[in-house]
Amino acid sequence: MSIEIRNVSKRFGSFQAVDDVSLDVDGGSLTALLGPSGSGKSTLLRIVAGLEWPDTGEVYLAGENTTEAPPQKRGVGFVFQHYAAFKHMTVRQNIAFGLEVRKRPKDEVRARVDSLLELVQLHGFGDRYPTQLSGGQRQRMALARALAPEPKVLLLDEPFGALDARVRAELRVWLRRLHDETQTTTVFVTHDQEEAMEVADRVVVMNRGRVEQVAGPRELYDAPANEFVMSFVGQANRFGDTWVRPHDLQLVLEPNGSTREAMVDRVVHLGFEVRAELVRDDGETLAVQLTRDQAEQLELERGQIVYVRPTRETTFAG
């Protein structure tokens, strides 16, 4: 079900956490709120859940104005970065909580918990306590718990932030698949652009309490709306007023009219990909991304002089 955010602002003391944000999230979509820390993405998510109150503005869930409603009346599922597991309850009791609070019949609760344990691949773990689970398992339990009462929207606040890289990567794929199965409107907060691009249909880039751009992953990368998005989503080099992605720089060994001289400062081999850091004659550094073959042809090494030519540039007005 859809989420509409209308002119929401929130201030903590002198810090403007969210600054006049309006945003529409379509029903059934999977959206990422992406931004650096302090950009207001978590605050915005917590306002949608009712865990924070906006100073001004309105929130509509499924067309209904819920701005004044307490969190327990909103029908949202919320997943916290640090799981917020009920430590004194078993996995089964954790998942059943939202159903028991709603006084659903016992048989129904049991059946629903069983199917959710299956869904999050925790069957056989039902009688364990959260402390007996790994981080990834705990977060899956938290997800099942949030999904149990069939929420209108599922909100996840940096859900994989506390997990190690491998479990993170696994859970990303798994969240995407889960969403495709349940079709629940889902919004998750992340500061990791790769995570946002990999999982979400739509990415909302936030900075300093404002929305910088809303776009699909590909559009965000290929057609960033401004310099902030250009530099935050993916790497970018600056040539005066123009920006160039590291893979849109061509390196040659002989100068011609349109090239600039630079010295190789560092070469990093990452399997198929090779990353080089160059220092320009004016002292600016450049990041370049090459394939292994290209790097071998150039025989790149530290201290070598190369000539750089952008193959694709982006310029922002004003």
Next chain:
Amino acid sequence: MRRLGLRSIALGYLLVVLVGPLTMVFWRSFDKGGAHLWHSLSDPNTVHAFKVTLIITAISVPLNTVFGVVCALAIVRRRFPGAGIVNAIVDLPLALSPVVVGLSLFLLYGRTGWFGPFFTRHGIQILFSLPSMVIATIFVSLPFVAREVVPTLREIGDEQEQAAHTLGAGAWTTFRRITLPSIRWAVIYGVVLTTARCLGEYGAVAVVSGHIEGQTETATLRVQDAYENFDTSGAYGISLVLAVMSVLVLVAMTLLKPKERTA
């Protein structure tokens, strides 16, 4: 080596300050034999004194438990202006001498005090009777539950409670099913300390009770009474019972606690 040294210092200190006196009390109680001890304990005024102590404890402990939990929630969860003052006031009974507490009650409920005339007009006796003794005991045993619960509440944070809210639980359900189970050991420990304090209270109660034998005398006041009347074995006997009660409360808690570990 150093750990061993530290350990023996700690043990020695405990021995001299705690175990020694307790053993002496135990020893001296049976000085004149079990029959004599039983005789002095079964004195009607002594039995009554124990009754008064238990009644006061039975009223003060539940009230202070509820107040302590509410107070701790107020201090930790609601960031209202003046939370710091509440925080400091809760500790006041620890800093204030019980005698001063007793005197201040005297000034409040005395014939010329602020509330005294009001209660006198309605024919309610506060001073020299159970109400003032209960108030005094509540005052001196006030901080223990709050002091135990505050750090535990801080430690568990409020994410579990927020999660419960988003799952549809209201304030009371969240408190009963999430907050209370998480702080229950702090509450129980606070209750144990409060109970021990109530059983042992002397100073404040001594001032407001009027010390009337068989009426407003608690067990601790009775100990003093017996001692001043050269009934030393009686004094030791009552002390022994008080000490045994406190130890039982502590033992009960320790026996209950391991169950928590497996959960």
